[in-house]
Amino acid sequence: MYRIGKLEQDRVEKLFSSKEIFRYGRAGECETFEEAWGKRLGVEHVRMTTSGTASLYAALIGLGCGPGDEVIVPSCTYMATALAVLATGAIPIVADVDESITLSPRDVERRISPYTKVIIPVHMWGLASDLDGLMKLANEHNIQVLEDACQSVGGGYKGRKLGSIGHAGAFSFNYFKNMTCGEGGAFVTNSQEVMDRGSVAVDCCSYYWNPDEHKEELQFAGLNFRATEVAGAILNAQLERIDDMLGTMHDHRKQLLEAGTDAGLESIAYNSFDDDCGTHLGFIFGTEEDAREFSGRLREQKVNNEVEESSMRGFLPIDTGRHVYTRWDPIMRKQGAHHPDLNPYNLPANQKLEVEYSEDMCKDSLEILSRAVLLPMHCDNSESVVEQMGKGIREAA
Numbered sequence: 001m002y003r004i005g006k007l008e009q010d011r012v013e014k015l016f017s018s019k020e021i022f023r024y025g026r027a028g029e030c031e032t033f034e035e036a037w038g039k040r041l042g043v044e045h046v047r048m049t050t051s052g053t054a055s056l057y058a059a060l061i062g063l064g065c066g067p068g069d070e071v072i073v074p075s076c077t078y079m080a081t082a083l084a085v086l087a088t089g090a091i092p093i094v095a096d097v098d099e100s101i102t103l104s105p106r107d108v109e110r111r112i113s114p115y116t117k118v119i120i121p122v123h124m125w126g127l128a129s130d131l132d133g134l135m136k137l138a139n140e141h142n143i144q145v146l147e148d149a150c151q152s153v154g155g156g157y158k159g160r161k162l163g164s165i166g167h168a169g170a171f172s173f174n175y176f177k178n179m180t181c182g183e184g185g186a187f188v189t190n191s192q193e194v195m196d197r198g199s200v201a202v203d204c205c206s207y208y209w210n211p212d213e214h215k216e217e218l219q220f221a222g223l224n225f226r227a228t229e230v231a232g233a234i235l236n237a238q239l240e241r242i243d244d245m246l247g248t249m250h251d252h253r254k255q256l257l258e259a260g261t262d263a264g265l266e267s268i269a270y271n272s273f274d275d276d277c278g279t280h281l282g283f284i285f286g287t288e289e290d291a292r293e294f295s296g297r298l299r300e301q302k303v304n305n306e307v308e309e310s311s312m313r314g315f316l317p318i319d320t321g322r323h324v325y326t327r328w329d330p331i332m333r334k335q336g337a338h339h340p341d342l343n344p345y346n347l348p349a350n351q352k353l354e355v356e357y358s359e360d361m362c363k364d365s366l367e368i369l370s371r372a373v374l375l376p377m378h379c380d381n382s383e384s385v386v387e388q389m390g391k392g393i394r395e396a397a
């Protein structure tokens with residue numbers, strides 16, 4: 001969460017005075033947001049949900065994922081990416097990231113099997129995945145791509161919008177994301193079929209709200225992860241802020257990258273530096289020891305924002321807990337459901353997949369994630385703060 005205030009407050013107040021907070025009422029906040037988000041992304045269909053996890057789940061159901069299918073996920077993502085796969089009955093296959101800290105097409109190719117149904121590139125920390133490489137592979141092997149854009153709301157890739165390039169995309173609007181309504185999400189696609197099926201997964205009666213859609217094939221059992229108009233109203237206000245915020249962070253990151261590379265640091269391998277979210281600057285080191293020394297020295301650098309002095313915050317991705325596969329306990333232990341008979345690892349349709357997980361199954365990732373240091377940007381940093389940060393980076397380097 002970067003900015004929230006009067007804009008959101010006014011919009012919600014107006015909604016409350018209408019008393020229409022159910023999404024199929026007359027206020028139309030969710031519909032307005034879905035239309036605007038679709039237009040911004042250049043996609044035909046958008047459906048709001050209650051979270052990024054629900055959005056990934058809906059998109060996977062939409063793409064036809066289920067028992068007997070493998071879904072390739074990166075070794076570095078919030079655990080929910082892989083858990084959404086299990087919720088459909090399919091099995092997550094973990095693949096390496098490269099020095100972009102996102103999914104490595106080379107490793108994905110190695111892990112494709114006759115059962116691979118979907119690849120999920122995750123644009124972690126606002127960094128775009130190598131979508132050219134991954135889409136090429138997917139097309140060659142007749143596999144679908146679901147972009148997990150939960151951490152990259154508003155960002156792009158080579159002139160297009162993240163989330164709009166694969167066969168489907170999923171977004172989170174939880175408190176920590178570039179746009180927020182506290183908790184929320186959306187999935188997007190250009191396919192009517194994916195949207196219809198995904199919609200039933202997150203709104204068990206979705207075909208009922210639209211009388212034209214009483215199709216028998218849609219009347220399977222879904223759940224309810226319907227968004228509220230309150231979320232829609234907040235996001236409509238947040239939409240007015242996103243470009244300015246990301247633009248500012250982009251400018252700051254460019255300035256700070258130059259400070260680092262001038263001082264001899266090596267940048268991580270950005271796949272689309274000018275278009276991604278710009279929320280994180282990354283450097284990569286020869287060894288973990290060097291990375292830790294740099295991040296320790298960075299913490300000793302102080303930045304004064306005219307109100308208070310604080311230490312600079314850089315982090316090693318390896319230290320981010322459930323963002324690294326070795327800490328995905330339910331997956332590593334194959335506890336894929338609340339009941340053994342529903343556990344995808346026990347389902348007869350999945351027995352042919354022969355999936356084995358181990359701590360070192362993505363050794364290259366662990367090594368890369370231990371040698372990288374990421375620095376968060378903030379759109380409210382003043383020019384003076386950014387200058388001090390640049391000086392701090394040079395000193396630490």
Ligand SMILES: Cc1ncc(COP(=O)(O)O)c(C=O)c1O
Nearest residue numbers: 051052053078080150151172174
């Ligand atoms: C990469 C990624 N995928 C999925 C999610 C799940 O989103 P949510 O918390 O809205 O369910 C998150 C949330 O932190 C995330 O960072």
